[in-house]
Amino acid sequence: MRLITFSKDGVNRIGVLDGGEACDVTAVDPDIPRSMIDFLEAGERGFEAARAAIATAPRFDVATVELRAPVAPRKLLALGINYREHIAEMQALMPAFVFPDTQVWFNKQVTSVTGPFDPIHKPKVSDLLDYEGELAIVIGKRCRHVSEAEAASVIAGYTICNDVSVRDWQMATPTQTMGKSFDTHAPLGPAIVTSDEVGDPQDLRVRVWVNGEARQDFSTSDMVFSCFKQIEHLSKAFTLEPGDVITTGTSVGNGVLRVPPVLLKAGDLVRVEIDRIGAIENRVVDEPETALFQR
Numbered sequence: 001m002r003l004i005t006f007s008k009d010g011v012n013r014i015g016v017l018d019g020g021e022a023c024d025v026t027a028v029d030p031d032i033p034r035s036m037i038d039f040l041e042a043g044e045r046g047f048e049a050a051r052a053a054i055a056t057a058p059r060f061d062v063a064t065v066e067l068r069a070p071v072a073p074r075k076l077l078a079l080g081i082n083y084r085e086h087i088a089e090m091q092a093l094m095p096a097f098v099f100p101d102t103q104v105w106f107n108k109q110v111t112s113v114t115g116p117f118d119p120i121h122k123p124k125v126s127d128l129l130d131y132e133g134e135l136a137i138v139i140g141k142r143c144r145h146v147s148e149a150e151a152a153s154v155i156a157g158y159t160i161c162n163d164v165s166v167r168d169w170q171m172a173t174p175t176q177t178m179g180k181s182f183d184t185h186a187p188l189g190p191a192i193v194t195s196d197e198v199g200d201p202q203d204l205r206v207r208v209w210v211n212g213e214a215r216q217d218f219s220t221s222d223m224v225f226s227c228f229k230q231i232e233h234l235s236k237a238f239t240l241e242p243g244d245v246i247t248t249g250t251s252v253g254n255g256v257l258r259v260p261p262v263l264l265k266a267g268d269l270v271r272v273e274i275d276r277i278g279a280i281e282n283r284v285v286d287e288p289e290t291a292l293f294q295r
């Protein structure tokens, strides 16, 4: 199932994407929650109700609705340097850099989340704006101390994240938090594709284009720490909750590591596509004078 959050006539609700149409399952069954977190909290009961409602749900051409980020997560966790090819790329440029042998986690603030086709703001305070195409996991069950072998059972599905990064702010402090968390710097979507439709998360091709030019092309098979190992590690420390998003790292081809570097500027169009999940596309715009964040 492809779960979306969409807006029609100014009202946000969850729905199911079916053959290019947004199915408004909440219009058929008022017991289906309108928010994705509430829907995921309901567990299998919610999925069954949504499945049953698809056949009779009002349908809208997806081009006529506004797709929002599929979930407004309570946590947005991001893993750094998790691809072998990316590590080799960085080692070639920075031979003195010592690569850690543990998982390197940072937070993106949840206010950085934006829709799959919404603009990315080029900050007033930096010219070093960059993209990172990434596979993202969406948690489906509240859990703690989940083993690698059990991890699949707590995943609701997968989506796409562009881990947009402000390189000078990212590198200014060890936590990376501010440089990874500017408003609009976590486009998510277009849907949460349930695990049964995605299949093996370690066998997905991730591609990024800027203005139609190929910039990233890698496979999730090259991850150092698999999706399941990431959940095992994170859940040793804290509870993962339905709707939490875990973005699993990027690989080669970021703008800052190109020779010479090529950073994003206003007007650029960034597309991130992942096999069996879909694509997101975001236009870079200068940060507005009054940057009200609207949902």
Ligand code: MG
Pocket (backbone or CB within 6 Å): 078, 079, 080, 132, 134, 163, 249, 250
């Ligand atoms: Mg990243």
